[in-house]
């Protein structure tokens with residue numbers, strides 16, 4: 470243990486772990502909710518839930534959307550669980566699986582022992598319940614966030630409205646994931662994959678209508694309904710806005726993360742040095 474080479478290696482390894490970004494923008498928390506009702510630990514519901522959540526994570530390695538149902542025993546049908554996940558349409562299978570895994574692990578702490586729960590991260594949505602919600606249209610507003618209502622340049626407002634109109638447009642085909650941009654204004658809309666083409670269209674239209682009326686002239690806005698969302702942002706005005714994840718906010722976050730990592734690393738180095746001095750110093754003294 471007192472060999473300097475080993476010490477140095479161990480130290481470098483620690484730094485490496487520390488400055489690894491712990492989470493990407495896709496993992497950012499958007500909203501979450503849990504039922505008040507809890508199941509008892511060790512119950513069949515718990516084991517069904519564990520296996521259904523495992524299925525979601527596994528499936529996300531191959532597909533951007535899927536649903537799973539576990540039927541409770543006929544005598545005890547309240548153990549039936551319905552579940553689904555939806556990744557944002559532009560995610561790779563790897564990113565989708567990482568996001569769903571992250572969401573499932575957060576649900577395990579945020580909604581511990583809840584019979585039903587839903588969680589939206591920036592890159593994916595996960596929901597489960599003992600009440601069937603699969604294929605059920607639901608345009609309830611879950612979350613609305615608007616940027617500051619500033620005096621907006623009318624050209625920007627025109628571009629914003631163009632983007633929103635493009636996102637809301639229907640050509641009769643099934644488009645669960647939509648992106649649009651005009652100038653530096655970009656927008657995204659995403660339906661949960663259990664909706665039909667017309668239900669998805671209705672949900673997106675509703676979300677976009679609310680963005681326009683409720684976010685007014687704000688440079689960015691987000692509306693999340695139970696089964697879809699729509700959001701827009703003027704270039705770099707909001708990190709959750711468009712698709713662009715390389716904007717300033719993220720850069721600042723990364724820089725901060727690296728700084729924090731370095732400070733922690735220096736602190737560790739000091740601890741290591743004093744520790745090894747003591748241990749190695751004692752060893753020598755004893756001989």
Ligand SMILES: *[C@@H]1O[C@H](CO)[C@@H](O)[C@H](O)[C@H]1NC(C)=O
Pocket residue numbers: 506546547548584599600601
């Ligand atoms: C869901 O679970 C709760 C609590 O066990 C139960 O009262 C309710 O009837 C269940 N709902 C369904 C649809 O099984």
Ligand SMILES: *[C@@H]1O[C@H](CO)[C@@H](O)[C@H](O)[C@H]1NC(C)=O
Pocket residue numbers: 535536537603604662663664
């Ligand atoms: C749920 O998944 C099954 C099997 O993959 C599929 O046939 C069904 O259409 C899906 N239901 C919904 C509502 O998405």
